[in-house]
Amino acid sequence: MQSSVQALRGAGIAGTGACVPERVLTNFDLEKMVDTSDEWIVERTGIRERRIARNGEVTSDLAAQAAAAALDDAGVSAGEVDLIIVATVTPDMPFPSCACVVQAKIGATNAAAFDIGAGCTGFVYALSMAHDLVAAGRYSKVLVIGAETLSRITNWSDRNTCVLFGDGAGAALVRPLERGDGLLAFVLGADGARGEVLTLPAGGSAHPASHDTVDQGMHYIHMQGNQVYRFAVRIMVEATREVLERAGLAEGDIDVVIPHQANQRLIDLAAERLGSPEKVYSNVARFGNTSAASIPIALDEASRTGKLKTGDRVLLVGFGAGLTWGAAILRWCKDEFHA
C-alpha cells in the first residue's frame, strides 16, 4: 500500500518512551514450568528472559507509562496531544479501546483515541497513519503506542509458544516538521488468506467466550511456528527492498535497522540476506517477543543509549498476525524539535 495522502508538510518523531514490567521470567524459571531448557530456547530463539506483568497490571498501564515518557522526551504536555493510536492485540478489554483508557490515564483530554490491530506489525501501521494525518495537516501531536500483555493470552503449559512472548509498551510522539521529512517511506501489506497460522481463535463473534472455548484453550495464542518463521524471513527481506526503493535509497544508506524482535535467528538471517548484520539492533534476549511493543521499545532504547544520531536513516521492519507486514524508513531528527 502506497500512501496517497497529499502531504502539506513533513512529520517526524519528536520523542520516544518505553515501559516494561518489573517482573523477570528467565528460561530457568520456564524449565520448572514446561518440558524445555535454557539451551533449547537460547539456541532456537536467542531469548534469555522476558518481562511479565504482575497481577492487576494491564496493557493500558504499560502504554500510559510509555506515553508519559515519550511526552516527557518530546517536551510536550498531555493536554497538547490531539490523537492517540494504540497498536495492540491485548487491549484491557474489547471496548472501550485501550487508547481511550490511556487517554484518561495520562489526562490527554483534547485527544481523539482509537486502537488498531495488525498483530506484531501494529506499530509500523500506526506510525504510517500518524505520518499521513500529520502530513495532511489534520493533527499535530500524535501519540503512537505499541503495547501488549501477551502473558494474558499465552498458554503457560504449551512449550511451543510460552517461551517466546513477553509484556511491554513503547511510544513515539509524531509532530510536524518545518523543513524536510522525518518519516520518509512506508510499506504496509497483508495476506489474510494465510491468517490461520497465527491466531487467537475465541472471544470474538466466531467463537464467543464459553466454557467450551475455555476447555479447548481457544483463548490462547495458536501458532504454526515453522510456517510463521518461513513467512517472516521472506517478508522482512521483501518489505525492506520495497521500502528502500520507495525512499529512493540503497541498503548502504541505512545506518540502523530495528526489526520486530521475534527471534534472534530470524533477525540474523534477515540481516545476513540484506548484508547489514552490524547495523541491526536487538534486545530480544532480554524482552522476548512483545508483539506491537517490540519495535518502539527497541527504538526508545536505541535513542536513549545514543545508538541513534541526528540524521541517521533508520529502517523499521516487522511482521505478524494477519498475516501482516510493514516497513518504514525514517530520518532521526528528534533534536530538530528542540532547536
Ligand SMILES: CC(C)(COP(=O)(O)OP(=O)(O)OC[C@H]1O[C@@H](n2cnc3c(N)ncnc32)[C@H](O)[C@@H]1OP(=O)(O)O)[C@@H](O)C(=O)NCCC(=O)NCCS
Ligand atoms: C517457534 C520456533 C522457535 C520453533 O523452532 P523450530 O526450530 O522451528 O522448532 P520446531 O517447531 O521444528 O520444533 C522442533 C522440536 O522442538 C520441540 N520444541 C518446541 N518448543 C520447544 C521448547 N520450548 N523446548 C524444547 N523443545 C521444544 C518441538 O516439539 C519439536 O519436537 P519434535 O521434533 O519432537 O516434534 C520457530 O519456529 C520460530 O521462531 N517461529 C517463528 C515464531 C514467531 O516469530 N512468532 C511470532 C510472530 S510475530
